[in-house]
Amino acid sequence: MTGWYAQWMDRWETRLAFKATNRVVRPFxxxxxxxxxxxxxxxxxxxxxxxxxxxxEYNEAAIRHSEEFFGYERPRDFSLSDGILRFRSPIPTPxxxxxxxxxxxxxxRTKPGKPPSRRAVVVxxxxxxxxxxxxxxxxxxxxxxxxxxxxxxxYHDYRMPAELKRAxxxxxxxxxxxxxxxxxxxxxxxxxxxWLEEQGYERLGLVGTSLGSCYAYLVSAxxxxxxxxxxxHCSTHxxxxxxxxxxxxxIRESLEHNVTLDELRHAWLAISPVSYLDRFAARNxxxxxxxxLYDSTFLPEFSRQVVAEMKRAGVDHRVVTLPCGHYTMGExxxxxxxxxxxxxxxxxxx
Numbered sequence: 001m002t003g004w005y006a007q008w009m010d011r012w013e014t015r016l017a018f019k020a021t022n023r024v025v026r027p028f029x030x031x032x033x034x035x036x037x038x039x040x041x042x043x044x045x046x047x048x049x050x051x052x053x054x055x056x057e058y059n060e061a062a063i064r065h066s067e068e069f070f071g072y073e074r075p076r077d078f079s080l081s082d083g084i085l086r087f088r089s090p091i092p093t094p095x096x097x098x099x100x101x102x103x104x105x106x107x108x109r110t111k112p113g114k115p116p117s118r119r120a121v122v123v124x125x126x127x128x129x130x131x132x133x134x135x136x137x138x139x140x141x142x143x144x145x146x147x148x149x150x151x152x153x154x155y156h157d158y159r160m161p162a163e164l165k166r167a168x169x170x171x172x173x174x175x176x177x178x179x180x181x182x183x184x185x186x187x188x189x190x191x192x193x194x195w196l197e198e199q200g201y202e203r204l205g206l207v208g209t210s211l212g213s214c215y216a217y218l219v220s221a222x223x224x225x226x227x228x229x230x231x232x233h234c235s236t237h238x239x240x241x242x243x244x245x246x247x248x249x250x251i252r253e254s255l256e257h258n259v260t261l262d263e264l265r266h267a268w269l270a271i272s273p274v275s276y277l278d279r280f281a282a283r284n285x286x287x288x289x290x291x292x293l294y295d296s297t298f299l300p301e302f303s304r305q306v307v308a309e310m311k312r313a314g315v316d317h318r319v320v321t322l323p324c325g326h327y328t329m330g331e332x333x334x335x336x337x338x339x340x341x342x343x344x345x346x347x348x349x350x
Contacts, residue, residue, distance in 0.1 A: 013325035031176025062270035120147035124212030131157035173254035235302035281313035297326035
């Protein structure tokens, strides 16, 4: 569909994207200090290199040693109360609120006379998702017999530092902090899998949307316990989405005066799905990739690149394309179509 439909969808998408009026153009920072606590920092010395060169070497080392980069010490302080799971993130930050991981628990409904379900998924919301976003999906999965743990991403809702109105520290013009936040997100999700495993769940999956989809891909590439993925929106390079996306124009405004797109790609290469295609393909898992034809945040060309790579690598996958955009996916009727595709895929394959 082109012509009037594309124009109508573009207007709708733009209107939804700019309903938020609290975006802030923050100053550019390399954020080298955010790399100091990583085990990779011991492998790469600065040696007077300029920041762009150091970030390139750091990311190359992080990819070579990604098991170490995304490694962690298993939490021992899991606490479930009133349907909320909490534990301290294995990756600390200067923000106490952010270091307490919070996840909403939706146990599966069990039919009388039937054994309890051993299927569970971690639900990873989109960037700047409010606390109740994606809980309807989690409840729906629970009713269908799949337990769901809806995690709050770093710097989001329950974990948001007091000085923020948006989850600006998760993705921002501070290059090192964005790298650190993504590493923390991956580790926190893996810790959620630890908890599910402790509860006796054996068939584990991930449902990620937008930024949550990127995080989910990185988890799946590094954690063999994941058997099924449902990715809403997909892309190759983390930097390309930030550079070209409608919802990140305020971040690019700060970035483009201080760094080139090529430099940014290398600075965020260790948190880009493209870096782990072969690793992802080697996993014995099934994946569904959902993308939209009129997406101005994750451009469709990036999603098609991911799908092409999945085909090249022989990954067991399914592709769904919807005639909407990034934000309109959350509107009627597209939200119901998305929910149907996620739930039906998980029911068949998990």
